[in-house]
Amino acid sequence: MEQFLLVTLNGLTLAAVYFLVASGLTLIFGLMRVITLAHGTSYLLGGYIGYVIVRETGNWALGALGAALAVGLLGLVIHQLLIRKFQDDDMRVALITLGVALIGTDLMLATFGGTATQVAFPAALQIGVNVPGVGQYPLIRLMILGISIVVGILLSLFINRTRFGSIVRAGVDDSQMTAATGVNVRIVFGAIFFLGSALAGFAGVVGGTLFPLLPGQDGTYLLFSLVVVIVGGMGSIPGAAIGAVLVGLVSQYTLVIAPTYALVVTFALMVVVLAIRPQGIMGRAV
Template sequence: MHPPTGAAPPAGRRERAEAASDPLRYRLSALSQRPEARRLFGAAVALLLVYYAASKSLEIGDRSLLVLLNGLTSAGLYFLMASGFTLVFGLARVTNLAHGGIYLLGGYAALSVQRATDNWLAATALGALFAGGVSVVLYQVLRLLRGDGLRETMLTLGATIVIADQVLAKWGGIPTDLDPPSFLRGSIDLPGSALLYPKFRLAVVALALLAGLVLWVLLYRTRLGMLIRAGVDDPDMVSILGIRVPLVLGSVFVLAGALAGIAGAAGGTYLSLAQGEDNRILLASLIVVIAGGLGSLRGAGAASVIVGLVEAFAQTHHPVLSVLITFGMLIAILALRPHGLMGGADHARL
């Protein structure tokens, strides 16, 4: 590959020697050092992938619309989970592996409320509240460890197991689900085709968009949001300025827990609640968060859409390889951008 004219300095002796001894490595490093070449390469790969996806999608005709919507639905659920996870990581530097457990707890709490009141919205609200409460209790316990990252992670892992056992004892192991609110029951006809799409799934996408909007307003238009952003950038400076960082951290934990609780209620409605769901959703949100860049909210948003769409596409066209493709995509993203799509080198950018 020839370097673009004018951009490259003449190759020195050392460089030439490198090129001779290990041509592939030299070319790769040359590639990574020249932004134009990198962009060109990236664009070519992206073009190929888009071409492949489009040709595959044309094969199945209007069902591609289903695949697209399925991907967006998954993306919605992933975003609800990943946004809280990434906020907590960005601010508290805690890898909260109990996030899946809190999802399950929020879902089951909502189930209990729905059985008592037969009201989905109230159930979801109370489930979110409960999950937020559990999350802040977890935060208080984490504070005892005073920022010892490894032990904090182990503690959250332990909390997952405790939560799963408590759920099993309280709600039993038989899989179950919530009923959607009456106005979201059933399916709608997709325009221009004979296909059906469940109303509630579309509502999940709307819910995720709403959550994204609320988060944006909170982070960029309120004082608390300002503190959170400042805390992510430079926690020491923020505390020196006399701001009670624990309070800010606590509110982020509540927020993350509540989002997980909402996700639990939504997932428990269009999917189901059962033992093991906590780990499944945790794995999915970990992929999203890592691909998006730990601590980056915009990254979580972008990555959840990418992961959702790729997953839906792979499950449709290469069902046996679908898990492999999802992880392969994560590897590819990390190979090109080691800190994720929008992760910073040493600190995260919201």
């Protein structure tokens, strides 16, 4: 029982990282109907930028903020330069962002090398705390779970309670009609791309604190965020949360039962969901 709770908690904290990455992806898709395959690259880049800032300043929060801002701006530039023109051609956007990912991966390898690094965090926080029913549990994982929940709530409030959010929701429903009502959809698109990329960069710092940063992680996190949004339903923030929790839990449970096939079972979850509900758990039928 204790082990079960422990593994569940591990699954939830892992899901926290997955959610942070996937939320940006789902946000962009929700409004723009395009998928950016450079999302994993944004994650890794964010992690590296955070790593450098934290190493230089010793301030974790500054690192997270700086990484989010930098990656967000880069996302905006890529959107303006490469994507805006082809916004209606979802396939071409996917492929162009794939090209961006190829280049980004290679340049990061050239800059940061092939060995693993990790974003440093204060030694005072590297302790276990007593969680009822589980025993000693790493504080940092609980903090990351907390951060992720806060970000999730903020995103939901932002989408559901602000004027900008209502524009986004309207855009999700019908971007042409929204444009007809006088909203400058172009600016909204740019802003969403900024926000989505910034979330990936932020996730990179959070994830890079818990797990190593190295070439290859970009592909891994792209795949996991794709699985999360496919399972949860594209374009839905609550869907991304549900998808992340499912993927996190399934991967950790199978790591206990059949460690060798943890990854396969995780992906099998996606196949099952698709077979039953092609649009994902929270996705709207399209």
